[in-house]
Amino acid sequence: MTALAYMLLGAAIVLGLFLILARVASFAAQRPEDYAGTGPAFDLRTHLDGPIRCEGVIYGPLGRVASRFTGDFEGRWDGNRGVMTEHFQYDSGNTQDREWRLELGNDGQVRAEADDLVGTGSGRQSGASLRLCYNIRLPKEAGGHVLSVTDWMYVTPGGVVVNRSQFRKFGIKVAELVATLQKVKA
Structure with missing residues (x-):
């Protein structure tokens, strides 16, 4: 075996171990x-x-903070169907409005739609967690790329929801989001 073949075999083994x-x-x-x-x-x-x-906070591909934000949400449910409107304010001064249309199955399965999704999102509630996977199209000013997203939400004992999301392109993590969601007291 040549040196090049050993090098390629070594690279393949390292890649395989990384994927596992x-x-x-x-x-x-x-x-x-x-x-x-x-x-x-x-x-x-x-x-x-x-x-x-x-x-x-949104982290870029190298783990550095790329953006900070706040948001005011409003969730409304009719049985197992809900709508969640979101208004975001970013540290750049930009704002964004989004709306999720959610459907909860009796078995904990979740179906999600939003205008910027490509297709339909799907997920599942289990214990103190919720996982939601979907493909999102970024706005044109952000490049218009389609990213694969996995959201994990966890409820704390005090009722605060902690959201951690990873955004991937071609399987490579390009951003991560960490946020808290807390109900507003009346």
């Missing part, structure tokens, strides 16, 4: 079932209902 590690011990390796029986139980109809205040 990413599937077994990373953000993507979590499953909703991992949180079954944890509490308090996450229920979209309870935790994302009424006025909600959001505060968060």
Whole structure:
């Protein structure tokens, strides 16, 4: 075997180990079932209902803070169907308005639609968590790219929801978001 063949074989082995590690011990390796029986139980109809205040940070591909934001949300539910409107204010001065249309199945499955999604998002509530996966099209001023997103939301014992999202392009993480969502007291 030549030196080039050994080098290519070594690179293939390292890549293979990296991919296995990413599937077994990373953000993507979590499953909703991992949180079954944890509490308090996450229920979209309870935790994302009424006025909600959001505060968060977006990290770029190198892990540095790229943006900070606040948001005012309003969740409204009719049985297992809900609408969540979101108004974001970014540290750049930009604002963004979004609307999620959500449907919760009796088995904890979640279906999600929004105008900037490509297709329909799907997820599952389990214990104190919710996982939601979808493809989002960024605004034209942000490049118009389509990114694959995995959202994980976890309910704390005090009822605050912590959201951690990863955004990927061609399987490579290009951004991460961490935010808190807290119901506004009347």
